Amino acid sequence: MDWNNPYIYALGKFVAINVTFIVVLMIVAYVVLAERRVLGFIQGRLGPNRVGYGGVLQPFADLLKFIFKEEITPDKSTRFVYFLAPIIAITAALMSMIVYPFGPDVALPFIGRVRLTIAQFDVALLYVLAITSVGVYGVALAGWSSNSKYALLGGLRAAAQLISYELSLGLGLVGVVLMSGSLDLYQIVEQQSGWGGMRWNIIYQPLGFVVYLISAIAETNRVPFDLPEAETELVAGFHTEYSALKFALFFMAEYVNMLTVSVLATTLFLGGWNGPGVAQFPLLGVAYFLAKVFFFLFLYIWIRGTLPRFRFDQLMNFGWKFLLPAAILNIVLTATVYYFWMGGAGSR
Amino acid sequence: MSAAMTLNPMLGLLAAAVGALVDYADEMLFGVLFLLAVGAAVSLVTQRNPLYCAISLVFVFLSLAGLYLLLAAPFIAAVQVIVYAGAIMVLVVFVIMLLNVEDEERRPLRLRYLIPTAITLAAVLFAEVAFILYFVHDAGPERANAAAPANTGLTANIGAGLFTTYLLPFEITSVLILMAIVGAITLARRASVLRPTDVVVPGAQVLPRHALAGAEQGDASAVITHTTAEAESALGLTNAPHRRERD
Numbered sequence: 001m002d003w004n005n006p007y008i009y010a011l012g013k014f015v016a017i018n019v020t021f022i023v024v025l026m027i028v029a030y031v032v033l034a035e036r037r038v039l040g041f042i043q044g045r046l047g048p049n050r051v052g053y054g055g056v057l058q059p060f061a062d063l064l065k066f067i068f069k070e071e072i073t074p075d076k077s078t079r080f081v082y083f084l085a086p087i088i089a090i091t092a093a094l095m096s097m098i099v100y101p102f103g104p105d106v107a108l109p110f111i112g113r114v115r116l117t118i119a120q121f122d123v124a125l126l127y128v129l130a131i132t133s134v135g136v137y138g139v140a141l142a143g144w145s146s147n148s149k150y151a152l153l154g155g156l157r158a159a160a161q162l163i164s165y166e167l168s169l170g171l172g173l174v175g176v177v178l179m180s181g182s183l184d185l186y187q188i189v190e191q192q193s194g195w196g197g198m199r200w201n202i203i204y205q206p207l208g209f210v211v212y213l214i215s216a217i218a219e220t221n222r223v224p225f226d227l228p229e230a231e232t233e234l235v236a237g238f239h240t241e242y243s244a245l246k247f248a249l250f251f252m253a254e255y256v257n258m259l260t261v262s263v264l265a266t267t268l269f270l271g272g273w274n275g276p277g278v279a280q281f282p283l284l285g286v287a288y289f290l291a292k293v294f295f296f297l298f299l300y301i302w303i304r305g306t307l308p309r310f311r312f313d314q315l316m317n318f319g320w321k322f323l324l325p326a327a328i329l330n331i332v333l334t335a336t337v338y339y340f341w342m343g344g345a346g347s348r
Numbered sequence: 349m350s351a352a353m354t355l356n357p358m359l360g361l362l363a364a365a366v367g368a369l370v371d372y373a374d375e376m377l378f379g380v381l382f383l384l385a386v387g388a389a390v391s392l393v394t395q396r397n398p399l400y401c402a403i404s405l406v407f408v409f410l411s412l413a414g415l416y417l418l419l420a421a422p423f424i425a426a427v428q429v430i431v432y433a434g435a436i437m438v439l440v441v442f443v444i445m446l447l448n449v450e451d452e453e454r455r456p457l458r459l460r461y462l463i464p465t466a467i468t469l470a471a472v473l474f475a476e477v478a479f480i481l482y483f484v485h486d487a488g489p490e491r492a493n494a495a496a497p498a499n500t501g502l503t504a505n506i507g508a509g510l511f512t513t514y515l516l517p518f519e520i521t522s523v524l525i526l527m528a529i530v531g532a533i534t535l536a537r538r539a540s541v542l543r544p545t546d547v548v549v550p551g552a553q554v555l556p557r558h559a560l561a562g563a564e565q566g567d568a569s570a571v572i573t574h575t576t577a578e579a580e581s582a583l584g585l586t587n588a589p590h591r592r593e594r595d
Contacts, residue, residue, distance in 0.1 A: 010370045081403070122502050126426035130413075133434025137406065137441065144399065144445045152445065159442045163435070183503055 016118050017098055024097050028255040029059035035301045042305035069244035074147055081145035086242065086249035089138025093256035096131040099124040100263050101186045103273045103286035116286065117186050125183040128264060129170055132219070136162045138253065139221075139228065139238050146241035154237025157312065158221065158228035164319040165218035165225075171327035172211035175334040176201050176268045189272030197278050200271035207330040209269045211323055216261035218319065220254065223304040227312050262296035378418055385411035399444050402437060409433040423503045 033048070033055060040047025049055040073082060103116035121127075136159055143155015179201065180188045192200050202209050218225040229237030239250045266272060270292045273285030310318070369376065388407035395401045409432040416425035510518050573579040 006370050007367060010366070010373075078399075081399070084403075121422060123422045123426045126423070126430065126503075130426045130429035130434060133430055133438070134410075136434070136438050137403075140438070140441055140445060141403075144441075156442070156445055159438060159445070163438055163442070166434075181504075 013118060020097055020118060021094055024094065024256060024259060025252065027259060028252055029063070031255055031258070031297055032062075032251075033058050034297070035304070038298070038301045039305050042302075063248070066245055066248040071246065072241070072243040074241045078145040078147070081141050083246075085138050085142035085145060086246045086253070087138075088141065089135060089253035090249045090256070092131055092135035092138060093253040093260065096128045096260050097256075097263075099127055099185060100267060101189050101272055102289055104278060104282045106282040106286075115186075120184065120186045123183050124185045125173065125177065125188075125268075128185075128260070129166075129173075132257070132260065133166060135253070135257070138250075142242065142250070143238035146238075148241050150235045151238050151240045154228045154234045154240065157234075158238055161218060161221070161225065161227060161315065161319075164316060165215040165323070168211055168319060168323040168327045169215035169219055171324070171331060172208050172215060173268060174327075174331050175205045175208035178331070178334050178338060179204060185267050185272075189267055189274065192271040193274045193278075196276050197271065197274040198276065200269065200274070202269040205269065205330070205334070207326060207333070209265075211327045211330060212265060212269070215319075215323060216265065217300070217303065218315075220257045220261055220300075222258065222300055224307040224309050225315060226309060227315055258297065258300055259293070262293045262300075265296055266292040374418060377414065381411045381414040381418070385415070399441065402440050402444060405440075406433050406437050409437065423506050 036058075037047040037049070037055065047055070048058045051057040051061045073079060098118040099120070101115075101117040101120070105113055105115045107113045139158040139162070140155050143151045143153075143158065146152070176188065177183060180191055182188060182191075188201075221228050228234075229239070234240070239247055242250060266289060272292075273289040275285070275288035278285040278288065385408055388404045388411065392401050392404035392408060395404060409428060413425040413428040413433070416422075416428060571582065573582055
């Protein structure tokens with residue numbers, strides 16, 4: 001196919017974006033199911049297993065239920081912002097999906113040779129950070145517009161937590177950027193293809209990886225950092241007053257964010273699609289990529305099943321007094337080592 | 349496309365619309381972003397609810413970031429969103445939420461004298477824009493484009509520029525920001541001359557004089573202290589250990 005024709009190009013990108021969104025939402029639906037089953041396994045119970053074989057149709061049953069539930073808008077809520085908040089949350093979550101390299105260049109039947117990245121550009125990593133930083137508004141505005149003290153407290157907590165951990169998250173990634181000399185995710189993945197596809201950044205950046213992983217859990221409001229929706233003290237936090245599809249949007253946004261940080265961790269630290277044998281069979285790269293992403297998603301569920309929740313002052317102390325200095329230390333170490341012993345930044 | 353036109357006029361119309369969308373993508377995006385920026389800016393100055401003002405400002409920043417992208421400056425666009433929309437405005441929204449400003453009744457417009465000043469400043473701004481447009485137009489498209497080669501906006505070039513040609517302004521800016529931080533901390537510290545363990549009582553604590561000095565039995569004239577620390581020292585309890593609210 002002639003990809004230089006602007007109409008075919010635009011149509012191809014349009015189709016690719018929609019396919020990606022559908023696949024992402026399907027993965028999200030089944031991650032929710034997997035979470036409930038794995039948590040059931042960890043806690044010695046069954047989990048949902050009645051709808052379909054082993055519960056495979058449970059996500060669709062849940063979706064139908066969300067659609068038919070009553071939409072409640074609280075009296076005295078700020079109506080426009082109340083509707084805007086879940087839309088911001090899900091849009092910000094989904095928009096970052098278009099820049100990830102999902103696999104190497106593959107030859108597909110009827111279409112020809114394609115690169116499995118929808119948008120490849122110079123500042124892809126900054127784009128991801130920018131989009132996810134806008135997602136804070138969804139949570140904060142939801143808490144404010146509900147006109148409920150639990151929602152407001154949850155929204156305030158969420159905003160404070162997201163601002164605090166965004167810093168360590170971004171600084172944890174700077175080490176990788178220094179090594180690679182690029183913000184282009186495709187190039188960063190390609191640079192990790194050495195040693196038969198096993199020369200991953202995590203070998204060079206263990207501290208950066210740990211800092212990133214911990215702040216990523218905090219950024220997605222997951223256990224043990226799920227203070228914004230601590231049900232023992234705040235009912236459900238910022239989405240206390242939301243029901244039906246608007247609640248479903250927040251729910252989906254949370255899981256899409258989980259997927260986003262898992263994909264970013266895979267891309268930047270675990271070599272993306274790289275692995276043994278990818279050079280011969282490019283489609284194997286997609287499988288490696290998905291396997292690594294699912295490993296991170298499983299790690300999330302595992303952590304949720306085993307760890308208790310932080311206290312809020314502990315959370316803030318940990319973020320500012322431990323995680324942030326560790327991230328800065330990592331930057332200084334990486335810069336020093338690469339400048340003096342490895343021949344300058346971007347010499348990976 | 350012509351085959352589709354004969355088969356189904358609706359489909360042909362759709363194809364033509366998509367074609368126009370692709371052909372004039374730049375112009376259309378510019379129009380949308382321009383309208384969004386101006387509309388949000390107008391909303392920013394006309395809204396009375398501070399949170400709506402903040403949201404409008406976020407939309408201004410986002411559409412400006414889009415305009416930067418159209419100008420082939422992706423780094424500036426990303427930084428615009430990260431710094432302004434993602435950090436500064438989040439803090440502003442946070443503070444507005446924390447103060448929980450209610451929707452009050454419309455107050456009369458104070459600072460009425462600022463309106464002519466604003467109109468004058470806007471006129472000056474428009475004059476500047478017209479001046480620049482006139483001269484860029486005068487210089488011809490070749491010179492206007494020659495100043496900005498296609499790769500100026502790339503991250504590596506901006507980084508190289510910041511740390512070589514523009515190092516001094518860059519460092520001065522960072523010192524300026526450091527001064528702002530130090531100033532903020534100083535102001536926050538100076539407000540509290542009390543020790544952290546002091547409890548400030550609104551109004552005062554009133555003690556009868558005989559409670560302070562045992563010799564003056566029956567003297568109930570008031571002695572006013574303003575903090576618990578003062579009251580304690582007056583009562584001779586300064587050594588009473590305070591429970592520290594800390595882990």
